[in-house]
Amino acid sequence: MFVHVFPRQCLVCGVFDVLLVVTSFHFSMPSTKYACKCDYDAIESSNFQRFITAYTSMHTPPKEMQPIDNLVRKGLMNVEEGNEEYQFIKNGFLNGMGFMGHATNVMALYKNNVAFNLTRQARWDSFKIFYKAVAIKCGGDANVRYAWYGASLDELIEIVSFGFSGCNKNHDDDDECHGVGISLFSANCSIDSAMSTVADEHGLRHVLLCKVILGKVEAVPAGSKQSQPISKQYDTGVDDVSAPRRHIIWTAFMHSHIHPDYILSFKYNYMKDQQICGPLKPQSQYVSFPNLVAGVSNHLKPSQMSLLLKSYRIYKEQKTSREQWINKVRLIVGDRLLHSVITGSSHSVQLL
Structure with a gap:
């Protein structure tokens, strides 16, 4: 001020x-x-x-401050960096970024102002009513959790302003979708939502942190076309009941069981040599996987980024050989882009 x-x-x-x-x-x-x-x-x-x-x-305001000004006009409040709320959400996001945590900078955090207008207040009141209803149905616990949703900034602002719609469908290919609905990722899996983001004109990416009423969950297999609970005892779906990464909110519940709370803005940065684990391989041009993700993120579709992340997980779980994994990366990224990222890197490090 x-x-x-x-x-x-x-x-x-x-x-x-x-x-x-x-x-x-x-x-x-x-x-x-x-x-x-x-x-x-x-x-x-x-x-x-x-x-x-x-x-x-x-x-x-200067060009770099215009996104803040725009978000405030859309009914979001800037959360100051020194705020405990800011640090809590920032740390949670970076922890969920896994191997990309050190290659990610959180730039800003904005909170949904539910008192911005009557419509937004009504949606918040409706969420609380359904929270109580699901709690009664489930014996006192509505199973409310935080979950991440990644998209373009325009799409996230639209969601905060008007709620989710049928247009906010999964970014994955059909064989990767777990049912037909709104897919959000668990609080400790922010990296999955980050793969669905789109950089804005300032190079920033944005994810939405939502409160989600899960109720009683059921497992929904990959590739399923299920679009509603299999029976009345269930409320939402997950990819894995024991260790859920993806939450599926059926279209019928997208206005009642999801409340957008925060928009977090971040950007990728290239890691320095001392930040990268693994041996250096002199006289060869290689790039670390975090730097590869940062380098190709502006050129691949969200569905391709999700496949890239999936291939890395399969490799790290030793379910495929290194040679097979590298061939998969080449197939997803393409040799021309891969060569451009590797030769354009200022580091000569092994692909981990």
């Missing part, structure tokens, strides 16, 4: 006093305070309005 002091002459009585222009870091339009009794007339004055117009035109 900044206060700018300007001497001014009252446009009504001619008395000289001061004009205090109070500007917020997040808003382009300043609020004003006056010392003269003729304030109302001054505000109505066309001369004063011209002054404000000129002032705001000279204080347009």
Whole structure:
């Protein structure tokens, strides 16, 4: 918050006093305070309005701050970096990024302002009503969890403003989808949601952190076309009941069982040699897998990024050989892009 002091002459009585222009870091339009009794007339004055117009035109936020300004206008509140809430969500996100944690920088966090308008307040009230209903149905525990959803910033703003829709379908190929509905990823699996993000014009990526009413869950196999609970005792689906990574909220429940809470903005960065585990291989051009992900993320579709992550997990679980995995990476990424990323890297490190 900044206060700018300007001497001014009252446009009504001619008395000289001061004009205090109070500007917020997040808003382009300043609020004003006056010392003269003729304030109302001054505000109505066309001369004063011209002054404000000129002032705001000279204080347009820089390009890199425009996303913040836009999100605030859409009813989100910036959460300051030193805030405990910010640190808690940031740490949770980075922990869930796994091997990409050290190659990820959290840039900002925005909170959904449920009091922004009556519609948004109504959706929050509706979520609480369904929370109580599912809790009664399930013997007192509605099984509410946090879950991540990755997409473009425009899509996330649309969801915060109007809720999920049938357009927010899974980004995976058909054989990777677990039923027909809204797929979100567990709080400790933020890396999966990150694979579905799209970089904006500033190079930032964005994920949505939601409260989700899970109720009683059922396992839904990959490739399933299931679109509703198999019986009335179930509420939502998961890919694995014992260790859920993906939550499936059926389309019928997408407005009642999901509440968007935060938008987190992040970007990938290339890791330095000392941050990369594994032996160096001199006189050869290689790249670490985190750097590969960062390098190809702007060129591959979300479905391809998900396949790339899946191939890495299969390899790390020793379910495939290194040669088979590298061939799979080449198939997903393409030799031309892979060569471009490797030769464009400033590091010469083995692909882990």
